[in-house]
Amino acid sequence: MEEIQILNQEGIQVFKTLGQGAFGRVFLSYNKGIGLIAAKVMQSKVFDEKEWDAAGILQQGEPIPFIVQFKSAKNFGEYVVILMEFANLKSLDNIIKKNYTLSPGTLRAIAKQLFEGLRLIHSRGLVHRDIKGENLMMHCPPGSNRVIVKIADFGLVKLQGGGMQQTMLMSAKGTPLNMAPELVIGDGNADAKVDVWSVGVVLYQLAYHDYPIKAMSVLQLQQMMQSRRIARPAVIQDVVLWNFIQKLLVFDRKDRYSAEEALSDPYFTGPYAIQQINADAKQIVQQSFALQQNGDQSVTKYDLDQTYIVSGIEIKAALNYNPDVELKPIYQQIQSGQFQQQQQIYPIQPYPVYPPGHNISPPPQPYQIQPVQTYNPNNNIHPGQIYPKIPPNLKPVLIPANLKPAVIPANIQPVQIQQLDIVQPDQLNNQQNNGIIARPGDDVQFSQENNKVVSQSISTITTSF
Template sequence: MQTLEIFYEHVMRMERFIPIRPLGNGSFGIFYLVFHIELGIVAVKLIQKYKYDKHEREWESAIQITNKQHSSPFILKYKRYDYNRSCDIITMEYANIKTLEIIAKQPQILLPSYTLHALMKQILQGIKSFHSSGLIHRPPGSGRVYVKISDFGLAKQEDTIYEQTYIKGTLPYQAPELFNKKINSTQIVDIYASGIIFFRLLTRRYPVNERNFKEQGKKIVQLKGIKRPTEIKDDILWDLLSQLLEFDPDKRITAAEALQHPYFTSPEAKNDISKEQQELAQQAADAELEGDSSITEFDKDPTFIVAESKARKNLKLKRKINPNQFMKFKINNVKIL
């Protein structure tokens, strides 16, 4: 074991965390899967002191969302922030299942229309909740949307300063206006990114994916807009995607508006529900009547339900994670720049 990992594990044990295994690392420090006697299995982020200010803002953003959204099932719950002499520790829910990227990379996986409806609604509802707290989830990608549990990483207030920084692997999700130095970043960049997520789930490719920031921006300028791919046959679905992928940020729809689109609200969409979705919604309603305070409006709405059996099949899960419940897709890694 490396010396640095030994150091981090010593710090965790001092704070009553039992290290299980590393989950990843970065310039900030390291992620660990741990056990805590009161919190159970959780993920912790150990942050080096010189990164303190940025991650303190992450914690403040998490509190801001929690205070405004309370128990939104589509936004990660942060548990606590521990201050240590050597480093600080953020404790959060553990993303225990694979990301949507696994679907995007497997062309043989065909999502039923009712599953796609529910998946898209969950993601848009999560972005809507995030935006109502005055934050930008920049940039969400299919590798940063997890099933059931996730962290949203670093949150960013809607800014007034252009910044040309981006995270590795997120370039295809960057909204066109982010390539213009004179335009400020606003919440609407998230809408374009969500459109890219859905585009990739449907086509298994990015509409634009160049080698670097300069070439990506040049290609975006040349295109003027995203053309309809042959894989998308549904006219109503493409109408929604084209509004999410609108190059003009002033014309791009919001998450709230997207949720009111006919793709979700038409009689056909409302009736596109599987038997399992209906059963799970009824089970949630019954549980609420019996006193289960954890039930939300989304648990009782079959149009928001991605049935666990369907998600398990598509994501190639080898065991059931949560019997008689459904998968919730939450957003990960919001960037503070």
């Protein structure tokens, strides 16, 4: 698979596929310099630099823990690779599909995290435009029981100039059943409140296990929105919650809450907001205080506020999934450093690494590496035959584990990247040409002055991304 080869060549170990679409895939991966990450590999033709520009904007000012953090990106010509924070507890959509009824305190804390995240996103002048359960990830820091809801996938983000109240033309992009009326049946003039409507849909799904407007097609959705009616749940146990959701799902955006206004609703500020805080949440806050005192820099001010605490105990039960257990083999593999070596014996032409917010311009054309005959342990190899080259100007080079021990002649001359060197075969006792024996998996370091192998080590090679 070409996507995995690209990641391997960048020193990124791939464990499994997290998701995929028509134009790309997301892999659970590991890089020594970054840690456990989600690596998104997508076709360049569908990559929108607005997503990367948004990542740069979101990194400015006050940190936003309620978004999936971007790490870095690279353009490989046909593909773009984006490294992102890995959220280990699946998405809210998994809870929605299970029709699991969350406790009032947990549902409220999820809502509060979402609106605080939206408030900070909107304060940067950005509109997400594709809020839905699948794009609301959850993360439980290993060994803890606190859950952070993280808004993901800024592929449809819109930059809103002139402030949060400024309207602008928006195309009807996104998921129809989660889209605000002004995008479905309006004239396209919209503002950041389209995200508020979408969060309202998600909260309706979590609370009442259905969509507020149940349509089977876009045409039917348009017709039903014309009636300006929201389906009233058969049973309403929490009137304060129902009143709050109604204010989020107002058809006229001028009367709809902003994210900041939503946080001031009695749903968050009234007496029930304190009374319904879970006992788990109070204990998690105490644990967070202890972690902070011990120097844990991942603890934020929100982790010390009971009203923002989502109980990992309840979420894990709802999902029937515990990342500490399910991901344990991967954590053990990382700690032991036992990765399947998949690096190429020759590297691809290096490309620049882009921090969030920088333009990802097309890379220079790399040398065209011609296909060469590779060694198969079942085949005989013959002295003097051409095998995959080891470029003399690269240090160090990892010799793949499936290559038999070979003597690398010390008289290798500098060559272009697309050329090949001759590697003498299995001659363990032959020290001719002052070569140094390289065994499978060894790292070989070359001297650029005289093109001689000067040292060997068995340390693992990782390439900075």
